[in-house]
Amino acid sequence: MRMNIRRHQQEQPVSKSDVSDETLVVNTISDKKQFVRLIERYEKPLFRYLYRCGVATQEDREDILQNVFMNVYKNLQQFDIRLSFSSWIYRITYNEAMTFFRKKKARPEIRLDANLESWIDLVRDETADTSAVARERLSSEIISQELSQLTKSYRDILVLRFFEDRSYREISDILTIPMGTVYF
Template identity: 45%
Template sequence: MAGFSVNSPKARKSDQELVAGVLEDKKQFAAIVQRYEEPLFRYIVRQGARDRELARDILQEVFIKVYLHLNDYDASLPFSSWIYRIAHNETITHFRKEKNRPLVLDKGDDDEFFGKIVDDLELSRADGQYDVSDIQTVLERLEPRYRDILVLKFFEDKSYEEISDILQMPQGTVATLINRAKKKVKASLEKN
Protein backbone atom coordinates (compact mmCIF):
# COMPACT_ATOMS: atom_id res chain seq x y z
CA MET A 1 0.00 0.00 0.00
CA ALA A 2 1.19 3.49 -0.76
CA GLY A 3 2.10 5.70 2.14
CA PHE A 4 3.21 9.24 2.78
CA SER A 5 4.96 11.19 5.43
CA VAL A 6 2.85 12.60 8.22
CA ASN A 7 4.94 15.77 7.92
CA SER A 8 4.08 16.33 4.26
CA PRO A 9 1.66 19.16 3.44
CA LYS A 10 -0.83 16.63 2.05
CA ALA A 11 -1.01 14.84 5.41
CA ARG A 12 -2.03 18.02 7.18
CA LYS A 13 -4.83 18.93 4.78
CA SER A 14 -8.40 18.13 5.69
CA ASP A 15 -10.44 15.91 3.41
CA GLN A 16 -12.34 18.97 2.18
CA GLU A 17 -9.06 20.70 1.30
CA LEU A 18 -7.90 17.63 -0.59
CA VAL A 19 -11.17 17.47 -2.52
CA ALA A 20 -11.00 21.19 -3.34
CA GLY A 21 -7.44 20.70 -4.58
CA VAL A 22 -8.47 17.79 -6.80
CA LEU A 23 -11.38 19.78 -8.22
CA GLU A 24 -8.88 22.48 -9.21
CA ASP A 25 -6.22 20.06 -10.48
CA LYS A 26 -7.10 16.40 -11.15
CA LYS A 27 -3.43 15.45 -10.74
CA GLN A 28 -3.86 15.93 -6.98
CA PHE A 29 -6.20 12.90 -6.83
CA ALA A 30 -3.22 10.81 -5.73
CA ALA A 31 -3.45 12.49 -2.31
CA ILE A 32 -6.96 11.07 -1.82
CA VAL A 33 -5.78 7.65 -2.94
CA GLN A 34 -2.84 7.80 -0.52
CA ARG A 35 -5.07 8.76 2.39
CA TYR A 36 -7.81 6.18 1.77
CA GLU A 37 -6.14 3.27 -0.02
CA GLU A 38 -5.18 1.30 3.07
CA PRO A 39 -8.33 1.81 5.19
CA LEU A 40 -10.66 1.11 2.26
CA PHE A 41 -8.69 -1.99 1.30
CA ARG A 42 -9.06 -3.33 4.86
CA TYR A 43 -12.76 -2.47 4.82
CA ILE A 44 -13.34 -4.32 1.52
CA VAL A 45 -11.52 -7.37 2.89
CA ARG A 46 -13.63 -7.20 6.06
CA GLN A 47 -16.77 -7.08 3.93
CA GLY A 48 -15.86 -10.52 2.62
CA ALA A 49 -13.41 -10.07 -0.28
CA ARG A 50 -10.93 -12.61 1.07
CA ASP A 51 -8.89 -12.78 -2.13
CA ARG A 52 -6.48 -9.82 -2.05
CA GLU A 53 -6.54 -9.46 -5.83
CA LEU A 54 -10.34 -9.25 -5.78
CA ALA A 55 -10.15 -6.65 -3.01
CA ARG A 56 -7.66 -4.62 -5.09
CA ASP A 57 -9.96 -4.83 -8.13
CA ILE A 58 -12.92 -3.60 -6.09
CA LEU A 59 -10.75 -0.86 -4.58
CA GLN A 60 -9.72 0.25 -8.06
CA GLU A 61 -13.39 0.48 -9.06
CA VAL A 62 -14.05 2.52 -5.92
CA PHE A 63 -11.37 5.05 -6.82
CA ILE A 64 -12.59 5.24 -10.41
CA LYS A 65 -16.11 6.06 -9.15
CA VAL A 66 -14.74 8.58 -6.66
CA TYR A 67 -12.73 10.27 -9.42
CA LEU A 68 -15.67 10.35 -11.84
CA HIS A 69 -18.19 11.59 -9.27
CA LEU A 70 -16.08 13.90 -7.13
CA ASN A 71 -18.08 16.89 -8.41
CA ASP A 72 -21.18 15.29 -6.85
CA TYR A 73 -19.65 15.23 -3.36
CA ASP A 74 -21.48 17.53 -0.93
CA ALA A 75 -18.73 19.32 1.01
CA SER A 76 -21.08 19.93 3.94
CA LEU A 77 -20.94 16.18 4.70
CA PRO A 78 -17.93 14.14 5.86
CA PHE A 79 -15.87 12.96 2.89
CA SER A 80 -14.90 9.76 4.71
CA SER A 81 -18.56 8.71 4.94
CA TRP A 82 -19.05 9.47 1.25
CA ILE A 83 -16.05 7.42 0.13
CA TYR A 84 -16.89 4.54 2.50
CA ARG A 85 -20.44 4.48 1.09
CA ILE A 86 -18.99 4.09 -2.41
CA ALA A 87 -16.70 1.29 -1.17
CA HIS A 88 -19.62 -0.42 0.58
CA ASN A 89 -21.84 -0.20 -2.49
CA GLU A 90 -19.11 -1.40 -4.87
CA THR A 91 -18.37 -4.39 -2.65
CA ILE A 92 -22.04 -5.37 -2.33
CA THR A 93 -22.56 -4.86 -6.08
CA HIS A 94 -19.64 -7.17 -6.81
CA PHE A 95 -21.05 -9.90 -4.55
CA ARG A 96 -24.48 -9.56 -6.16
CA LYS A 97 -22.99 -9.91 -9.64
CA GLU A 98 -21.08 -12.99 -8.55
CA LYS A 99 -24.13 -14.23 -6.61
CA ASN A 100 -21.69 -15.20 -3.91
CA ARG A 101 -20.83 -13.40 -0.74
CA PRO A 102 -18.28 -15.17 1.39
CA LEU A 103 -19.51 -15.86 4.88
CA VAL A 104 -16.09 -15.89 6.45
CA LEU A 105 -15.10 -12.78 8.34
CA ASP A 106 -11.33 -12.70 8.15
CA LYS A 107 -10.07 -11.54 11.51
CA GLY A 108 -6.58 -10.84 10.20
CA ASP A 109 -4.80 -8.74 12.80
CA ASP A 110 -8.02 -7.50 14.31
CA ASP A 111 -8.07 -9.18 17.71
CA GLU A 112 -8.84 -5.71 19.04
CA PHE A 113 -12.18 -5.76 17.17
CA PHE A 114 -13.26 -8.95 18.88
CA GLY A 115 -12.11 -7.51 22.20
CA LYS A 116 -14.29 -4.45 21.63
CA ILE A 117 -17.33 -6.65 21.09
CA VAL A 118 -16.58 -8.66 24.24
CA ASP A 119 -16.20 -5.44 26.25
CA ASP A 120 -19.28 -3.79 24.72
CA LEU A 121 -21.50 -6.80 25.40
CA GLU A 122 -19.89 -7.43 28.79
CA LEU A 123 -19.39 -11.04 27.76
CA SER A 124 -17.79 -13.51 30.07
CA ARG A 125 -18.09 -17.18 30.82
CA ALA A 126 -17.74 -19.04 34.05
CA ASP A 127 -14.39 -20.32 32.79
CA GLY A 128 -13.16 -16.90 31.58
CA GLN A 129 -13.47 -14.78 28.44
CA TYR A 130 -14.77 -16.02 25.11
CA ASP A 131 -12.16 -17.12 22.62
CA VAL A 132 -11.71 -14.98 19.50
CA SER A 133 -12.62 -18.00 17.37
CA ASP A 134 -15.95 -18.36 19.25
CA ILE A 135 -16.87 -14.78 18.45
CA GLN A 136 -15.62 -15.05 14.87
CA THR A 137 -17.80 -18.14 14.31
CA VAL A 138 -20.88 -16.36 15.63
CA LEU A 139 -20.20 -13.30 13.47
CA GLU A 140 -19.77 -15.47 10.37
CA ARG A 141 -23.26 -16.88 10.93
CA LEU A 142 -24.93 -13.47 11.29
CA GLU A 143 -27.08 -12.11 8.51
CA PRO A 144 -24.97 -9.82 6.28
CA ARG A 145 -26.81 -6.65 7.36
CA TYR A 146 -25.95 -7.30 11.00
CA ARG A 147 -22.38 -8.31 10.22
CA ASP A 148 -21.93 -5.22 8.00
CA ILE A 149 -23.09 -2.86 10.71
CA LEU A 150 -20.84 -4.49 13.34
CA VAL A 151 -17.87 -4.23 10.99
CA LEU A 152 -18.51 -0.50 10.56
CA LYS A 153 -19.05 0.07 14.28
CA PHE A 154 -16.26 -2.05 15.74
CA PHE A 155 -13.72 -2.71 12.94
CA GLU A 156 -13.92 0.69 11.27
CA ASP A 157 -14.73 2.57 14.50
CA LYS A 158 -17.43 4.63 12.77
CA SER A 159 -19.93 6.73 14.68
CA TYR A 160 -23.68 6.20 14.35
CA GLU A 161 -23.83 9.32 12.18
CA GLU A 162 -21.09 8.03 9.87
CA ILE A 163 -22.72 4.59 9.63
CA SER A 164 -26.00 6.34 8.83
CA ASP A 165 -24.29 8.25 6.00
CA ILE A 166 -22.48 5.16 4.68
CA LEU A 167 -25.48 2.83 4.70
CA GLN A 168 -27.95 5.61 3.90
CA MET A 169 -30.35 4.86 6.70
CA PRO A 170 -31.63 6.91 9.64
CA GLN A 171 -29.48 6.96 12.79
CA GLY A 172 -32.34 5.39 14.71
CA THR A 173 -32.28 2.42 12.35
CA VAL A 174 -28.50 2.17 12.76
CA ALA A 175 -28.90 2.11 16.54
CA THR A 176 -31.63 -0.52 16.30
CA LEU A 177 -29.59 -2.75 13.97
CA ILE A 178 -26.48 -2.47 16.15
CA ASN A 179 -28.54 -3.33 19.23
CA ARG A 180 -30.17 -6.31 17.50
CA ALA A 181 -26.82 -7.52 16.13
CA LYS A 182 -25.23 -7.34 19.58
CA LYS A 183 -28.17 -9.25 21.09
CA LYS A 184 -27.86 -11.92 18.41
CA VAL A 185 -24.13 -12.27 19.06
CA LYS A 186 -24.63 -12.46 22.81
CA ALA A 187 -27.49 -14.98 22.54
CA SER A 188 -25.50 -17.19 20.16
CA LEU A 189 -22.42 -17.13 22.38
CA GLU A 190 -24.41 -17.92 25.53
CA LYS A 191 -26.29 -20.70 23.71
CA ASN A 192 -23.06 -22.38 22.67
Protein backbone atom coordinates (compact mmCIF):
# COMPACT_ATOMS: atom_id res chain seq x y z
CA MET A 1 0.00 0.00 0.00
CA ARG A 2 1.92 2.96 -1.21
CA MET A 3 0.19 6.24 -0.65
CA ASN A 4 1.57 9.68 -0.94
CA ILE A 5 0.34 10.88 2.40
CA ARG A 6 2.33 13.21 4.55
CA ARG A 7 3.10 11.49 7.78
CA HIS A 8 1.88 13.55 10.65
CA GLN A 9 4.46 14.30 13.23
CA GLN A 10 4.19 11.85 16.06
CA GLU A 11 4.55 12.45 19.72
CA GLN A 12 6.25 9.15 20.34
CA PRO A 13 6.07 8.01 23.92
CA VAL A 14 9.38 9.22 25.26
CA SER A 15 10.62 8.31 28.65
CA LYS A 16 12.56 10.85 30.63
CA SER A 17 14.16 8.17 32.71
CA ASP A 18 14.98 5.79 29.81
CA VAL A 19 13.09 3.02 31.54
CA SER A 20 11.50 0.64 29.09
CA ASP A 21 7.76 0.05 29.08
CA GLU A 22 8.36 -3.58 29.94
CA THR A 23 10.33 -2.64 33.06
CA LEU A 24 7.60 -0.24 34.07
CA VAL A 25 5.05 -3.03 33.71
CA VAL A 26 7.08 -5.27 36.02
CA ASN A 27 7.50 -2.42 38.48
CA THR A 28 3.81 -1.55 38.40
CA ILE A 29 2.88 -5.09 39.42
CA SER A 30 4.78 -4.62 42.67
CA ASP A 31 4.12 -0.90 43.10
CA LYS A 32 0.85 0.55 41.88
CA LYS A 33 2.17 4.11 41.82
CA GLN A 34 4.56 3.26 39.00
CA PHE A 35 1.51 3.01 36.77
CA VAL A 36 1.50 6.82 36.62
CA ARG A 37 4.57 6.68 34.38
CA LEU A 38 2.82 4.41 31.92
CA ILE A 39 -0.29 6.59 31.93
CA GLU A 40 1.72 9.73 31.30
CA ARG A 41 3.65 8.09 28.49
CA TYR A 42 0.63 6.92 26.58
CA GLU A 43 -2.05 9.43 27.52
CA LYS A 44 -1.47 11.83 24.65
CA PRO A 45 -0.70 9.38 21.84
CA LEU A 46 -3.73 7.26 22.69
CA PHE A 47 -5.96 10.31 23.04
CA ARG A 48 -4.93 11.30 19.52
CA TYR A 49 -5.35 7.78 18.22
CA LEU A 50 -8.91 7.67 19.56
CA TYR A 51 -9.61 10.90 17.73
CA ARG A 52 -8.28 9.36 14.55
CA CYS A 53 -10.43 6.29 15.13
CA GLY A 54 -13.43 8.61 14.99
CA VAL A 55 -14.33 9.18 18.64
CA ALA A 56 -15.55 12.73 18.24
CA THR A 57 -16.07 14.26 21.66
CA GLN A 58 -13.43 14.88 24.27
CA GLU A 59 -15.66 13.40 27.03
CA ASP A 60 -16.05 10.15 25.10
CA ARG A 61 -12.31 9.97 24.44
CA GLU A 62 -11.59 10.52 28.14
CA ASP A 63 -14.10 7.86 29.18
CA ILE A 64 -12.70 5.34 26.74
CA LEU A 65 -9.14 6.12 27.71
CA GLN A 66 -10.00 5.72 31.37
CA ASN A 67 -11.44 2.27 30.63
CA VAL A 68 -8.31 1.47 28.61
CA PHE A 69 -6.00 2.23 31.52
CA MET A 70 -8.21 0.38 33.99
CA ASN A 71 -8.13 -2.67 31.71
CA VAL A 72 -4.41 -2.34 31.20
CA TYR A 73 -3.89 -2.25 34.94
CA LYS A 74 -6.17 -5.21 35.61
CA ASN A 75 -4.57 -7.30 32.88
CA LEU A 76 -0.93 -6.32 33.33
CA GLN A 77 0.01 -9.94 33.93
CA GLN A 78 -1.44 -10.86 30.57
CA PHE A 79 1.15 -8.73 28.83
CA ASP A 80 3.68 -10.95 27.11
CA ILE A 81 7.07 -9.53 26.15
CA ARG A 82 6.85 -11.27 22.77
CA LEU A 83 4.58 -8.32 21.99
CA SER A 84 5.67 -4.72 22.42
CA PHE A 85 3.82 -2.92 25.21
CA SER A 86 2.95 -0.18 22.79
CA SER A 87 1.18 -2.63 20.45
CA TRP A 88 -0.62 -4.21 23.39
CA ILE A 89 -1.97 -0.93 24.74
CA TYR A 90 -2.96 0.23 21.24
CA ARG A 91 -4.84 -3.05 20.79
CA ILE A 92 -6.75 -2.50 24.02
CA THR A 93 -7.53 1.05 22.95
CA TYR A 94 -8.73 -0.07 19.53
CA ASN A 95 -10.97 -2.74 21.10
CA GLU A 96 -12.41 -0.23 23.56
CA ALA A 97 -13.13 2.19 20.73
CA MET A 98 -14.90 -0.54 18.75
CA THR A 99 -16.95 -1.50 21.82
CA PHE A 100 -17.88 2.17 22.18
CA PHE A 101 -19.09 2.33 18.56
CA ARG A 102 -21.02 -0.91 18.93
CA LYS A 103 -22.77 0.37 22.06
CA LYS A 104 -23.59 3.67 20.39
CA LYS A 105 -24.51 1.89 17.15
CA ALA A 106 -22.51 4.59 15.42
CA ARG A 107 -20.17 4.38 12.45
CA PRO A 108 -16.70 5.75 13.17
CA GLU A 109 -15.96 8.89 11.20
CA ILE A 110 -12.34 9.25 10.36
CA ARG A 111 -10.62 12.41 11.62
CA LEU A 112 -7.02 13.10 10.92
CA ASP A 113 -6.54 16.66 12.15
CA ALA A 114 -5.70 15.50 15.63
CA ASN A 115 -2.99 18.13 15.74
CA LEU A 116 -5.66 20.83 15.66
CA GLU A 117 -4.25 22.64 18.67
CA SER A 118 -0.82 22.94 17.11
CA TRP A 119 -2.41 24.36 13.97
CA ILE A 120 -4.32 26.93 16.01
CA ASP A 121 -1.02 27.91 17.61
CA LEU A 122 0.51 28.23 14.15
CA VAL A 123 -2.32 30.50 13.01
CA ARG A 124 -1.83 32.64 16.11
CA ASP A 125 1.87 32.87 15.34
CA GLU A 126 2.26 35.94 13.14
CA THR A 127 5.51 34.73 11.63
CA ALA A 128 3.99 31.43 10.53
CA ASP A 129 2.95 30.77 6.94
CA THR A 130 -0.84 30.72 7.38
CA SER A 131 -1.48 29.68 3.79
CA ALA A 132 0.64 26.58 4.38
CA VAL A 133 -1.39 25.88 7.52
CA ALA A 134 -4.62 26.26 5.57
CA ARG A 135 -3.29 23.95 2.85
CA GLU A 136 -2.43 21.34 5.46
CA ARG A 137 -5.91 21.52 6.99
CA LEU A 138 -7.46 21.25 3.54
CA SER A 139 -5.37 18.24 2.52
CA SER A 140 -6.15 16.63 5.84
CA GLU A 141 -9.87 17.10 5.20
CA ILE A 142 -9.53 15.66 1.70
CA ILE A 143 -7.69 12.62 3.01
CA SER A 144 -10.32 12.24 5.75
CA GLN A 145 -13.07 12.27 3.16
CA GLU A 146 -11.25 9.78 0.94
CA LEU A 147 -10.55 7.46 3.84
CA SER A 148 -14.18 7.66 4.98
CA GLN A 149 -15.16 6.01 1.72
CA LEU A 150 -12.98 3.00 2.36
CA THR A 151 -14.17 -0.03 4.29
CA LYS A 152 -13.43 -0.07 8.00
CA SER A 153 -10.73 -2.74 7.77
CA TYR A 154 -8.76 -0.72 5.18
CA ARG A 155 -9.18 2.49 7.16
CA ASP A 156 -7.93 0.93 10.39
CA ILE A 157 -4.78 -0.26 8.66
CA LEU A 158 -4.15 3.02 6.84
CA VAL A 159 -4.59 5.11 9.98
CA LEU A 160 -2.13 2.96 11.89
CA ARG A 161 0.36 2.80 9.04
CA PHE A 162 0.42 6.38 7.85
CA PHE A 163 -0.81 8.41 10.81
CA GLU A 164 0.43 6.39 13.76
CA ASP A 165 3.62 5.26 11.98
CA ARG A 166 3.25 1.63 12.93
CA SER A 167 5.12 -1.23 11.28
CA TYR A 168 3.25 -4.10 9.60
CA ARG A 169 4.05 -6.41 12.51
CA GLU A 170 2.69 -3.86 14.98
CA ILE A 171 -0.48 -3.34 12.92
CA SER A 172 -0.97 -7.10 12.83
CA ASP A 173 -0.59 -7.23 16.63
CA ILE A 174 -2.88 -4.25 17.25
CA LEU A 175 -5.70 -5.37 14.97
CA THR A 176 -5.08 -9.09 15.68
CA ILE A 177 -4.99 -10.02 12.03
CA PRO A 178 -2.29 -11.99 10.17
CA MET A 179 0.56 -9.96 8.66
CA GLY A 180 -0.41 -11.15 5.18
CA THR A 181 -3.79 -9.49 5.57
CA VAL A 182 -2.12 -6.20 6.52
CA TYR A 183 0.10 -6.34 3.39
CA PHE A 184 -2.85 -7.26 1.20
